Amino acid sequence: MRSYDAIVVGGGHNGLTCAAYMAKAGAKVCVLEQRTFVGGASVTREVFPGHKVSVAAYWMSMLQPKIMRDLELRRRGVEPIPTPPTLHPFADGRSVVFWPDRARVQDELAQFSQKDAEAYAAYDDHMTRIVAALRPMLFETPVDPTDLSLRGLRRTLKLAWRNRRALPHFYDLWDLLTLSAWDYLHRWFESDEIRTIFASYASGSAGILSPKSPGSAYVLARPYLRDNSTDQGPGGLIRGGMGAITQALREAGEAYGATVLTGRTVRRVIIEKGTVQGVELEDGSRIDAPVVVSNAGAKATYRDLLGKDHVAPEILAQIDRHRTGSIAFKINLSTRALPRWTAFDERQLNVAGPGGITLAENSDELEDAFQSAMNGEMAPRPYLWITTPSAFDDSVAPEGRHVVQIMGGHVPYALNGREWDADTRQELVDIVLSQICRYAPGFDEDVLDAQVLTPKDIESMFSMIDGHVHHGEMSLDQIFFRRPIAHYADYRTPVKGVYMCGAACHPGGGVNGVPGHNAAREVLADMGRKFPAQPY
């Protein structure tokens, strides 16, 4: 029987990141992935013949430069494509293009409000400043503020001291975590269009959230979380799709000596007399290791991999309360042409096309869409965020074909009185195409094939409970020292030797790699091994 120092359950980008750091530190690590390929929700697959599709995650906005550098991901094939600016069109033909140059963005915003255009500089500075102060917190292991032992107090004080730069921003951060995106933006902007552009991201970013939900303001910080000015380059589309990131992570892990096995579903962690022995696979075989690190979500880790024999009922009750509901969906298309955005084409901007397109007409439509999903219906006018990678990367579609990837908000996990079947999935495609055709007439005639992922499909395809793309809502009650649950946010679980390393842990979801990085640091510390990289 094979035996390792540690087993990582799941080959998502966080599991692979965690394994790579542990292997680099000299630990004998094995990654067990249930699917026949690694990557979790950061994968490129041939969904349509000859097309390379980023089936789930499709825009690299958060992969941290530190991790790219530590694991040499650029050298291993992660290549962000210089992507033209994003477009937000309106049905009346006006549009905003988000140029890299702030003054140009201000010119764009001035068509709605001169005052807002001027306020944009203050908003952008504010977000840049507070997020820069916040960024080091991503790489912290959350403390337990209720731990009043000398060790616990010392840890809490040390963390506060290390992050003292963030302290002057405390009240701003508090607002960011408690206010709605809509109210937060109100400080700077008066125009409904401008607030809609910025706040709409809260509609489709994950979870059950509307721009007017208290706590949704934090979403406004997400585009600022990655420092795009480093030697690792900016975010954006990745050449060959998001699978390039997880292939590079796998390559890094294997180069450092990790074993990666696919098609291996872990059924449970074997614990005998309170000591971890390894894992049992779905086929009944076992692999031994004294340490198990789970890349699965919190509910799957606590309920299925550990179970009630090893976790106290009150802890399982906390896990059951972990909010994982979602109204986000994804549609991937093969088309014979790119959408022709009226508001973009008419301006003759001399760029290859918009790098991304967000569609949200106004705050009323967004609220109605949210209510539709809450009522178990598909919203007739959902929020959409569209990318067209084949416009900038000729490796992802055959000659004469295009890949169009659409993330949307506003469909329920369970439809009211109906199932998600071929008919209802087609209904969703029709809704999405009709929404796109408001801004790009005739696009529906160019669509050749569609892949539809409802929240239910996201759950079954990626084992993301309830279809939550971040393994659980990112709200004040579920972040930092409460992610995934109070007292167990330091990547450890109630079972000694069992850890978590996925998006259910601080700092949460998105292809950022940080939960994997931080978990590896904690596991290695407990093993008495040195973390093989500089601190952040």
Ligand SMILES: Cc1cc2nc3c(=O)[nH]c(=O)nc-3n(C[C@H](O)[C@H](O)[C@H](O)COP(=O)(O)OP(=O)(O)OC[C@H]3O[C@@H](n4cnc5c(N)ncnc54)[C@H](O)[C@@H]3O)c2cc1C
């Ligand atoms: C539709 C969609 C669109 C998204 N768009 C973006 C985007 O554009 N940009 C972005 O940054 N983020 C995006 N995200 C979010 C991002 O993909 C996730 O937050 C991220 O993938 C989480 O990474 P992870 O490694 O923690 O978990 P996952 O990617 O969920 O990986 C977990 C892995 O564990 C495996 N596993 C689970 N249980 C077992 C078991 N028992 N045995 C063996 N293996 C197991 C799973 O098969 C999976 O491979 C999107 C997600 C979705 C679903």
